[in-house]
Amino acid sequence: MKQETMIDYKKDKKRIDGRKMDESRPLKIEVGVIPNANGSAYLEWGQNKVYAAVYGPREALPKHSADPLKTVIKVEYRMTSFSVPQRKRPGPNRRDQEISKVLGEALTKAVFVEQFPNTEIGVYVEVIDSNAGSRVACLTAASCALADAGIPMRDLVSAIGVGKAFGELVVDLDKAEEDAPDAVDIPIGILPNSEEIVLLQLDGLLTDKEWEIVSKLGINACKKVYEVQKEALKRKFDLSEAMEKKDSKNVSKENISKENIDKKNVEKKEVKSVKKKVKK
Amino acid sequence: MKQETMIDYKKDKKRIDGRKMDESRPLKIEVGVIPNANGSAYLEWGQNKVYAAVYGPREALPKHSADPLKTVIKVEYRMTSFSVPQRKRPGPNRRDQEISKVLGEALTKAVFVEQFPNTEIGVYVEVIDSNAGSRVACLTAASCALADAGIPMRDLVSAIGVGKAFGELVVDLDKAEEDAPDAVDIPIGILPNSEEIVLLQLDGLLTDKEWEIVSKLGINACKKVYEVQKEALKRKFDLSEAMEKKDSKNVSKENISKENIDKKNVEKKEVKSVKKKVKK
Amino acid sequence: MKQETMIDYKKDKKRIDGRKMDESRPLKIEVGVIPNANGSAYLEWGQNKVYAAVYGPREALPKHSADPLKTVIKVEYRMTSFSVPQRKRPGPNRRDQEISKVLGEALTKAVFVEQFPNTEIGVYVEVIDSNAGSRVACLTAASCALADAGIPMRDLVSAIGVGKAFGELVVDLDKAEEDAPDAVDIPIGILPNSEEIVLLQLDGLLTDKEWEIVSKLGINACKKVYEVQKEALKRKFDLSEAMEKKDSKNVSKENISKENIDKKNVEKKEVKSVKKKVKK
Amino acid sequence: MRSTILESDIQKVVSLARDGKRLDNRQLDEMREIKIETGMSENAEGSTIVTLGNTKVIAGLKIEIGTPYPDNQDEGSISIGAENLPLAHPDYESGRPDDDEVEVARVVDRAIRESKAIDFKSLCIIKGEKVWVGYLDFYALNGDGNMFDAGSIAALVTFNNAKMPKLDAENRIIMHEYDGKLKLSRKPLLTTFVKVGGKILLDPTYLEEKAAEARFSVGTTEDGFISAMQKGVGGSFNKEEVSYMIDLAFKNSDKIRKQILKI
Amino acid sequence: MRSTILESDIQKVVSLARDGKRLDNRQLDEMREIKIETGMSENAEGSTIVTLGNTKVIAGLKIEIGTPYPDNQDEGSISIGAENLPLAHPDYESGRPDDDEVEVARVVDRAIRESKAIDFKSLCIIKGEKVWVGYLDFYALNGDGNMFDAGSIAALVTFNNAKMPKLDAENRIIMHEYDGKLKLSRKPLLTTFVKVGGKILLDPTYLEEKAAEARFSVGTTEDGFISAMQKGVGGSFNKEEVSYMIDLAFKNSDKIRKQILKI
């Protein structure tokens, strides 16, 4: 779907969908949406809609995948068959495989992985609708799900796509912009408090000068994403406290599942650093 | 292969191949046809021709598939590439996978599964020619093979297809009838002595009134199948007794295979309930 | 690519590429070309170009593949996608699977497999360019790699293709000859000192009389291959001795890899029979 | 393979059932509360999220141009797939569809296909050349049992709301434009039961499924037809139990159909 | 991976062979009894069950319309597959074809293909567009060694009796109607040997195969040609042994050919 029109952002001073150059699409996050998961999040970002769920820390399977020094974060990024304009065939493709890998690596820095040796944390992200930027949406959702699971973290991961389209450096490209003849797409994810970069990819042609500008746009935009993440986590925890013992969760989970009880004990012993930060 | 003709069973009073509405195609069963197996059966039912073999109880593999409370019955339903009008491609398809599952579940009730914890019983059924009804043919053959293997059973499983074609409720549909515009296909399997239903599926449009009638036809037809099964098992055991020590079996199996010896000991200790029933 | 011309070797007295009937294409072998491997070889044979590498004896994986009586020789024959006129798709096909099997079986007789029970020797051969005869090229290279790895062997394996084309019995068929209407292709591999045949396959139509002649051509040709193999191994060992402690090998391998040290100890304890033979 | 269900929990469910009770205090013949949302995937020709108690399923439909089967030159087709996403339950795993996923997909498919709800001839574009193929896939988002009925509701609502893609003059799809709706002549729905402790329970939870001796699903239409039946799990039903379940299935599906289709 | 063969049984076979004997009292160069049945699969264009002692194999052929290979526009083709069904032996497993299955299929294929028994040009329907493709698959029904020869006999008899599908005016297959027979200009057969305890044994049982140092198969035709050879297993043969086996293979296959083809 190539954009053959003579769009010129420099001249128009605004983008196809009316946004300013540094303006993101609307972002909504809700945590705790999947009762079975230890932590979860649902995120809408423009047309993108994704679910994230976290299971663990739990026994690493297969056994040889365990690391005696730390927990292994296993991310599976998947898209439903109907989340893209042309039906996606079942089973992960090479793109899914690569994205799963970089998302897992991006989350690793945020988690105190040394605290749970020989275990795994399963992080599952599922795209149910998409329009450019699904990997950063998933990374943003996944880090909320990890925090929701009470997993000790040094920080959240906040991510966004920045880049170039129709002559301008822009934030949060949509599909029409990704199809621009001069499109550059740069998914970037950071630990917002330290500004450390944990996800960084680039497709397209960009000068180093442009990189200097666009990387600042990216970091600033990530920080705005961070505010939405914090807000979502806060809402959940405030709610949780209000509900306290009146927890409406799945009976089978609360009353009788041994695994969950064990897990909860583990959690209680750990400092929930992110939760603390968020509540400040 | 849609039947576009104006066939009307109600008017004709008989079926395309001349059968009465409640008449099955000819059924022949022979047990003990695969020397290597602990139990086996060959079955011809109209054009359908199937082999069934049973191996076990034996060590469950992979190990994590073992159940500490009972033996696991693993059925593999397969069709040779040339058993259907259009060549079947190698490897199980989704239909094979579903049929294997429901056949395994249907056999489970018939076997005293608690008697062999941590083991598996491998049941392999192979269709070498087909013309509607291969799954019930396989289920019928498999239960004979289990009995032939001396596995303690509460009853055999007897199965047949019933349903509707060209306006009439019929027993044992063939391919032409399954392709009728109003075709309803209902594979049904029962424990004939208790009339408990262990296999039941339905494809097509049927009223509950029709179900009440056709289910009775099915149960009655299953009982006729049971007579053929008993006859086949009886023939084999009479023969076995007659041959007694003059057993002509594979030398390697009889003389020297430790596994078989162990298995036979296990068998001897168990009540061969089905064999007893059959011999009455 | 069928050869439709009226070529007649009997009349022409020479072959398409000018060779005599019993003349092989030029053969070059170099051993020790892959630093990470315990032994390796690179071989050019006409247009054929192949690499072989040996890893082991090492722990057999998966564990159930181990044999308590001997080491298991696991050969993987593969072709790069660009080594054939029509791109080869990724992943082994049935031809690769069969060739891997027969090459492994051919090498087994040459190795004192009883000396390393419960281990495996991984032999990997990769074709990077081909023109008829890649399997015998790989077998020839693989046996040099085994010798280079210092694995105790009763003999090398020397292999070549012989057969028939355009009316004549010939040695070392190329692609044009394999496409002859009367082509017969016979890959043959022997232990050159005892003339025991360890690889033998045939495609095409040949009389037993012709076999008697062509098999002699094959054995003689294998012996010439053997000379090239010995020469290659000698060159390496002479070189090694000259360099002695000045070994330029990979630092990580020499200084610090425990596995390699263990392996080397094992090697030292074993009689390097082939090396001795070669040095004579 | 992970399994987070304890034998003691199963025994609890069994002994409750023997007394005619359930862990969540439902009646034995009571379905859990159903919520429906639609249209969340703009890239799909139809999409639905069904919440059935704690079970949550998303279904989506892509309609594409395909080639007809050789023996049905003038008919389009549908294809239904199911995935128990590892996102949805600690016991679920990724990988090729396992037996459970294949069975639930095929039973949901049969209930719709065999009801003749969709006229495959109406999906023909050019006889022998181009036909519409509808790919409906449903995914567990939270797994708490009865993927059969949740999937069946999600599939029915999705087909019922599905937009047909628009074609240009050369019969190629114009992206993001639509041309009317898919027609459904019947509204089949599955109703699923399990037998626990000798009792018949409608709409089982995940734990009740694990405690089940036997399972039974019936597809029923609003005009009095059974369109699918499927018995599962290692136990048995007698004829009376089957008749009881068929009867209950008609009543239950009539009720649900009204709710979900706003008839 | 299961393995039901004991080392002690293997040793027994080896020590018997050293004395020129076999467990089943056969001569070293004696083939087991062969029985042939044909036509059991009406859906196949040909089918055969071969019983070779305790080894039992079924082969069946489907002939379909395919597209020619780019470099052989006027030729049809054949494809041969083999499956050691888990039904046939406790050691056999299901799943993708393993090395043994691939090898036996390819050697049976070569013996026939390379003999030029089937004229691929005669399988052309429309040059560059439509050709006949024959898919022959054989399956172990009881595995007791020498799948090579059992498969080869089953394949030969099946091809020899195969019916050609009938075409309508538009070159589409008319189901269940036939138009003459497939033509076979040669009747190649494999004969397989193993070396046990230094002796050459014809037609090995499963246990003899497990005891074998080396294996050798020769495809021979009735008009004096070798059409395939295959050496297997980790041992070796010398030239004299190969000549002996080739000679014996010609004699053995002539005898079997007469029996199975009733020439």
Added chain:
Amino acid sequence: MRSTILESDIQKVVSLARDGKRLDNRQLDEMREIKIETGMSENAEGSTIVTLGNTKVIAGLKIEIGTPYPDNQDEGSISIGAENLPLAHPDYESGRPDDDEVEVARVVDRAIRESKAIDFKSLCIIKGEKVWVGYLDFYALNGDGNMFDAGSIAALVTFNNAKMPKLDAENRIIMHEYDGKLKLSRKPLLTTFVKVGGKILLDPTYLEEKAAEARFSVGTTEDGFISAMQKGVGGSFNKEEVSYMIDLAFKNSDKIRKQILKI
């Protein structure tokens, strides 16, 4: 899964890096020696062996006729694959591409594709029907780290020397004949770094990769463009580190480009 790397070796590399040193005595920003050979595969439309220290990679290109993608009717395409052959390192395994192989293939692909070095429109033969598709695959022959840069060099040299197949009058490939060369309008190259002990190291060895906290690759062109970036491994970089690496990548690739393309 085998792993031959010891934790103690990793610690050694880390403590050396902290002191600004490397096991092979290189400078932190120093690339290993590069050797290039081309044309070894006559069956390929281009082939290259790159030696980068002890890392050795072969790339080869096959150009075939394919069908255009529906949304790019007048464009050909390229496809890049990578295999860490078990021949090349004791830790490498055969089987479906693992995460590492998929990532390196896709990053090498992006650096070239996104630089617009290849004009896909020039690969069109007949619009909507026939286009050229270039399959470039690279394989490790000896693995000692930095498959990214070794693969990138091998891919660039291969494309740069690639011959275009010749077509006959009916637009079919004439085997072994060629018709000019593939055109490359830019010469993009990757440069890869790792962070070990807090230091940035250019062109890591296998052991340095295992010791790395984080990895970063930049694709740069001779005319001042970044065409790809990829951060990998579980650690992080700050903005200054990224800028430092981009700067160094431009310098490093300019130097290498001169050497390998003899400009």
